[in-house]
Amino acid sequence: MNKTASIPAVAVKKKRTQSLDSRKAMAGWWFVLPFVLGFVLLYAPMIVDSIRFSFNEISTTVGGGYTLDFVGWKNYSDALFSDANYVRILIASIRQLVLDIPAIVIFSLFMAVVLNQKMLGRAVFRAIFFIPVILTTGIIDSIDQGNTMMSYMGSGGIDTGNQIGGSSTQIINTLDITKFLGSMQVGTELVSYVVMVVNNIFDIVNRSGVQMLIFLAGLQSISPSIYESCTMEGASAWETFWKITFPMISPMIMVNAIYTVIDSFTSKSNAVMTYIDRIYEEPKGNVLSSAMSWLYFLVVILIIALVAGIMSMYVFYQKKD
């Protein structure tokens, strides 16, 4: 509204006629202004501070404010070499993540394909699958960490063999899976991977809600006429999936893989995050935790770059006409 007044003023000041397009483009700044202000005034200083803190010892002063003592790389070397648990937890959590990405992406793609089909009670199933996104976050997530009651009750109905209360509420037994896959002779690595996935099924289902929605949106954007022509040519459902759905959804697979990395790295239930939180609470631990989380951030960026780099080689983009 007030834009009409300010645009000519800009044009006069520059003493140069601007086209309608570039004037309109300038107005874009007004829309993103809140973010620019927030980023420049709040976020960027916080980032810089955080990097600065990680090279310093911090102590609050009585007169309001804090003082910093430069200690160089001490916090970083402390995190990497002196702290007994950090590197171990970091490596374990990265390993866990590398194993989790395929499980979450494949699971959410499969469930999205299933939920995209016309069937009875589809709305109900979709609502149920969406519950974790809304309800199992934040405080509920942290209550669920190390939940004595849930392990007593048998969380997710899978008997892992180490429960207090016996296996009366379980539907699947880990030993059964191992036996079943063992008889198929597919290699011990695959068996242990599948067993791990099945053990963590509760976790994986909880973490694939948003991914499922992204895949659902992707599936619905594929033109039905492509499927129609495939059916006319006599392609089976299996072939249609691999030749049409999979390439068309491949950009979404990349988005979801990256989202999964970000989501699990920044989530509260992440082991490294929990550890950093704990270090933060310790005396003199706040700067150490800053150093730790910057190291962690570098690793995250590296993994995202790796995932994006590898996947973008195989992603198929439909040429838009």
Added chain:
Amino acid sequence: MNSSVTKSVKTVKKGKQSAKNDSEIPWLKRMSLKVFSFNFLQKVVWVIFRTVLLVGISYIILFPFFSKISASFMSTADFVDVTVKLIPKYPTLDTYKYIIVENQYFKALWNTATLSLLVAFMQTMVTALIGYGFAKFRFRGRGLLFVAVILTMVVPHQTIMLSMFMKFRYFDIYGIFKLVCWIFKQPLPNLLNTYWPLVLLSITGLAFKNGLYIFIFRQFYKGVPDELEEAAYVDGSGIFRTYFRIIFPLTIPMMVTIFMFAFSWQWTDNFYTTLFFTTSGPHMLPNIVTIPPSLQVSFAASDLYNSAITNTAGLLIIIPLFVIFLFAQNSLVEGVERSGIVG
């Protein structure tokens, strides 16, 4: 499930009839019968498999809630009794009663509800504006700015936890506040235990998952045809007027979705609330997750009992959310689907 089965039965019947009509070619008949019965079998197997899978996974999702609900009604005697599994023998409402009374549930509910409403409303409005700016205007530096958005998404909160705390404990923007405070001989403003930190983060689109909202809105607005705005510009409408009169009403379903996300994630948030609100601050929902004094007992299964109490507190936290979700889930799920996140 039933309908698809009967449908496939019908197709099989049709197949048999058509095969009978072509009875002079037995080979074709055999083939068509084979194809149709194979299709039928495949379909039935798939429908059964699908139903079992969906029901099974729904069970996995819902079971924790069932067990939490059942445990919330259990008394201490039930936890000692090994024969009690899901249905309590000595049901009691004490757990609920003491959490509500002694942990001041309703006070926390009111505080969290007002804060979540305020913050979610601001986040929705602001991220919609920012998303529109990124989607429709090709201004200089847009790419770089979007990288900044991605950065806010990727940097874990824990990384800036300390500096965020310090920032709002001794609030200062590039020394301006320091100067003003030095002139007036005042200490730097302490914004902890107020709603200001969250409000400031929300109106600048920096709060929890706001990068994701900006991204979703950007993709949504990219799907809105430019002709709509062009028609408005031709008719002499300014850019802001066009946005608020023409584009904004189109966005409302998407906004409901984002509002739900922002609201529920703020509702259950315990990162910012524990960071910005100390024990003397406003009483928020995460604060009720403690063992109320009247329920502090020690007996054989007290670990289990305490865990059941915290889980009951968790249930009390999500009950209001669940009620909202029940009413809004349709628009929520469909909003995300229609958003065209795919772009």
